[in-house]
Amino acid sequence: MKRDFLAMEEWSPEAIDGLLALAARCKRGELLGGLERKVLAMIFLDPSLRTRSSMETAMFLHGGHALALEPGKGSWAMETELDVVMDGTTVEHIIEAARVLSRYADALAVRSFPKGTDWGVERLDPTIRNFARFADKPVINLESARRHPCQGLADAMTMREHLGETVGKRFVLSWAWHPKALPTAVPASAAIAAAHLGMEVTIARPDGYDLDSEDYLAIETLATARGGSLHITDDLDGAIEGAHVVYPKSWGALTHFGRPEEERAGREGKRDWRLTQERMRSTAAGRGIAMHCLPVRRNVEVDGEVLDGPNSAVIDQAENRLHAQRALLLELIGNR
Numbered sequence: 001m002k003r004d005f006l007a008m009e010e011w012s013p014e015a016i017d018g019l020l021a022l023a024a025r026c027k028r029g030e031l032l033g034g035l036e037r038k039v040l041a042m043i044f045l046d047p048s049l050r051t052r053s054s055m056e057t058a059m060f061l062h063g064g065h066a067l068a069l070e071p072g073k074g075s076w077a078m079e080t081e082l083d084v085v086m087d088g089t090t091v092e093h094i095i096e097a098a099r100v101l102s103r104y105a106d107a108l109a110v111r112s113f114p115k116g117t118d119w120g121v122e123r124l125d126p127t128i129r130n131f132a133r134f135a136d137k138p139v140i141n142l143e144s145a146r147r148h149p150c151q152g153l154a155d156a157m158t159m160r161e162h163l164g165e166t167v168g169k170r171f172v173l174s175w176a177w178h179p180k181a182l183p184t185a186v187p188a189s190a191a192i193a194a195a196h197l198g199m200e201v202t203i204a205r206p207d208g209y210d211l212d213s214e215d216y217l218a219i220e221t222l223a224t225a226r227g228g229s230l231h232i233t234d235d236l237d238g239a240i241e242g243a244h245v246v247y248p249k250s251w252g253a254l255t256h257f258g259r260p261e262e263e264r265a266g267r268e269g270k271r272d273w274r275l276t277q278e279r280m281r282s283t284a285a286g287r288g289i290a291m292h293c294l295p296v297r298r299n300v301e302v303d304g305e306v307l308d309g310p311n312s313a314v315i316d317q318a319e320n321r322l323h324a325q326r327a328l329l330l331e332l333i334g335n336r
């Protein structure tokens, strides 16, 4: 049976620890080759800098090949809805795309953000789940409506590198103001990564900005099983005090999903939800690390002096995308 990587918590903690150990070996230069004559077919329904370039580099470094399609820009505009009459602008259905690419490639990888209309539909993560359903080869989630598990792997690897022992250490996911309502895939995945590491996870968010209840359940279940905990608060400064990791990230209010004007009104007066150098000084011994998946809006989500300062781990995080995905690809389709 094929094995997909759609959400970090769908793999066993032992399997995730195995990937993290393999990623560390990749980073130390201990693993060469392993993907000779292997092909990864990537479909980007939404833009990327890190995900695309790190995946292409990972395949190249181990002797394989990656191809990237951008539907509507050089490949056919893609239909993601099932049971649809395709008399509009889309030309190629994901059903055929998944089946055809499975004949060329050893694994498929898909990026598809939520369309921003109905959270009741998006919370089922239909696009990535349907790709996995119709593909005959492993499917890797490159960020869907609900999860960004490759980012989660890199986040876990980065926290282990910076903190050493992570069990019982304090991870704060801090909501940040942003001019747009962003998806919840990254914040949910970052908190799941911290939960995997057995950290005391705090989610600091204003009232009305809760993650999906299923996300809270996944984070709490995993954190508890691994020796950590989950706490939710609207006290940003109190949460950051004594934290070992602060992960500022913006996301839109799910209660207003699909209604951007209403959602925007809810964000008014919250520009102070931003990671500043003063807030970083209150972290554990003033040496807590600042993380962000990138891209980041400087001086909006995070102050430039934090990003450029000694506590910033954001470039390590971005580098670790490469090593974590090298490990994932070797595990899923490696020759050994």
Ligand code: CP
Binding pocket: 047, 048, 049, 050, 051, 052, 143, 151, 293, 294, 295
């Ligand atoms: N963090 C991340 O996924 O970056 P990109 O959107 O540039 O791929």
